[in-house]
Amino acid sequence: MEHQKIDELVAKIKALESELEAELHKEYEQFTCEITKKREEILASYKKERQGLLRYLATAPILHLLSAPVIWSVLIPALLLDGFVTLYQWVCFPIYKITKVKRSDYMIIDRHRLAYLNSIEKLNCLYCSYFNALMGYISEIAGRTEQYWCPIRHASRVKSMHNHYKKFFDYGDSENFRQRSAELREDLKEEKE
Template identity: 85%
Template sequence: MEHQKIDELVARIKALESELEAELHQEYERFSCEITKKREELLASYRKEHQGLFRYLTTAPVLHLLSAPIIWSVLLPAVILDLFVSFYQWICFPIYKITKVKRRDYIIIDRHRLKYLNAIEKLNCLYCSYFNGLMGYITEIAGRTEQYWCPIRHATRVKSMHGNYKKFFDYGDSENFRQRIAELREDLREEKE
């Protein structure tokens, strides 16, 4: 009975996620059409809103300028982590027949095309797009790995769950874990690339 309620909630969540995705896609399509219709008007607006480098740097708070090197210092470890996690997935996922995660679905670089951003703002957007996309990419790889090896929910509430977590077995449910772990592993093979 308890599992039935959870299954119903998961089904409703999936339906809402699907509905949200469809609505966001429609909104994107409307925005795309508006951009096409108002291209010249938008470009004029972008030129007006563009802030030059000199003005940007002279109006930036000093602490922002001083903290920028610290923010950017994380980039090298992030690139190394990206390489290691991608290598891990490339080697290990085929061994366990886990569908690979596509980087391009998570790391989306497109904000640099916005004409109202100056070079520094574009670079900052590039950094954020890469870093946040990388975190999503790594979370998905870790989630699939966890589903394969230890799909057991925690005893305490988890603040942020990856997409696979809701499929996991209850904490202490040894019977389902032993009997149904093969199903969850098979589910990783069936995911569409």
């Protein structure tokens, strides 16, 4: 008799689990439909707001068009710098036991996917995203290098500093520089990629 009661309860539990799963699936389907509908509405709105390529070029100031090759010419040295700095990090950081900078943490390139941008705007967004991401990536590599070799603050105010600068020793603080530089080097080993 006792077993029969347990079997009934187990059957009810299984039925309730099945019913719960069916309800959750219905909600998921409804949610997915709503997201798809909203996505389609947003995409339609974006396409409506996109400026056509010919209109974009026709309304662009002539100086913008003439300066574009100068802007884009910087891409070649940027690619070379990217290659050299990456090579430097891969060769030297293991020697100094510095945690490598994870490139993907800096190379966030996604704005070109926005449907309201025309092809020139998308290309420009790719360029700006890459270049600014590259500068952040290089700044982090340089900051770790500076913390390893020369963790001393400047005598003058610095307008832009990397994240490591706040750990550096005051300008002229030879005692801490000599006694505690090893701590800052050790700190570089513990950083997460």
